[in-house]
Amino acid sequence: MILSGASPLSWLLTLAAAAAYAVPAAIAARLGVAAARNALVAAWLLHGAVLVWGLWGDSPRFGFAPALSMTAWLVLTVYAVEQQLFPRMRARWMLAIFGAAAVLLALVFPGTPLPQTASAWLPLHLALGIACYGLLAAAVVHAWLMTRAEHHIRQGEDPHSGIPLLTLERLTFRFVGAGFVLLTATLLAGWWFGESLYGKAWRWDHKAVFSLLSWLTFATLLLGRWRFGWRGRNAVRVLYAGAALLLLAYAGSRFVLEVVLGRSA
Structure with a gap:
């Protein structure tokens, strides 16, 4: 602390x-x-x-x-x-x-x-990553609202969401799609410009592995939605899994470094 x-x-x-x-x-x-x-x-x-x-x-x-x-x-x-x-x-x-x-x-x-010696492009790379986090977090919030509304409808109650269920579903996948685009851009920037951004080339650490796993999870979700019409609870579970992997990729790995190990890198 x-x-x-x-x-x-x-x-x-x-x-x-x-x-x-x-x-x-x-x-x-x-x-x-x-x-x-x-x-x-x-x-x-x-x-x-x-x-x-x-x-x-x-x-x-x-x-x-x-x-x-x-x-x-x-x-x-x-x-x-x-x-x-x-x-x-x-x-x-x-x-x-x-x-x-x-x-x-x-x-x-x-x-x-x-670091004072960081590349001038580092803030842009961080902004891409944070925007990606924000859009996918918004997708998670909408998925939670969608699940809650669906539960209330099944129980014959007022859905309490304020947004029609199908609209919530469309918004959820729009946020997933936009977040996936930014996640792709973030990963490409980290791979292509890693040495100029951080002073070291791309390496296969925990952050890279979890980021790629989350990218594959979201890619599978979007492909399943487009090709097979995935929706409902199964699609939401895949979304939650991708979001959890993405959370572990940066926030989780940095938490371990900064809090558990007491290191900066």
């Missing part, structure tokens, strides 16, 4: 964002729709300020927790956009818990300083 590395402003912004997230997470049922939405927007803005300050205010750091924090912020961005299209979409409490946990985790584990 590197708590001492965080500046007072970073502490203030992080705690304010976590407190703002706690409002819709803890008392969403007592708030009106507008109040819950406004609380989540305030938390999203504060979270964004935390990310900006972490990248440009303090000495730039990166690691598994900042990656998860950026992923959570991107998922909330997707949710904010979709709220304009589907006002009855209900996932505030889950996303608020995710956001609060991610922003606090990044305060406790801020990662390691980015």
Whole structure:
């Protein structure tokens, strides 16, 4: 843990964002729709300020927790956009818990300083990877909403999702497709420009193996969807498996390095 590395402003912004997230997470049922939405927007803005300050205010750091924090912020961005299209979409409490946990985790584990000698293309490579995480995390959230809605329909209840089931399914696979494209670009960049990006050529470490396994899993899912019409619970299980492998690829391997082994690389 590197708590001492965080500046007072970073502490203030992080705690304010976590407190703002706690409002819709803890008392969403007592708030009106507008109040819950406004609380989540305030938390999203504060979270964004935390990310900006972490990248440009303090000495730039990166690691598994900042990656998860950026992923959570991107998922909330997707949710904010979709709220304009589907006002009855209900996932505030889950996303608020995710956001609060991610922003606090990044305060406790801020990662390691980015090397001064890193390539100028490194931020672009990291941005591709984080965008990929964000889109596929959004796909996981939509798959969870789809599974919950399907369960409620089978029980003869109100699906509670605010989005028609078929629309949820289409959105899920659109996010998977977009995330797969970015994952492919990230892997190609790491393989082709690895030496200029990180000062070392591509190597078969845990991150590379899990990344390729996740790529194969998502490729299988998209091929099965296109060729055989995969849908429902089996497709969702494959999506969860691919997301878990991708989580292990960077966040998992960096967690082991930074927290368990106490190393930066």
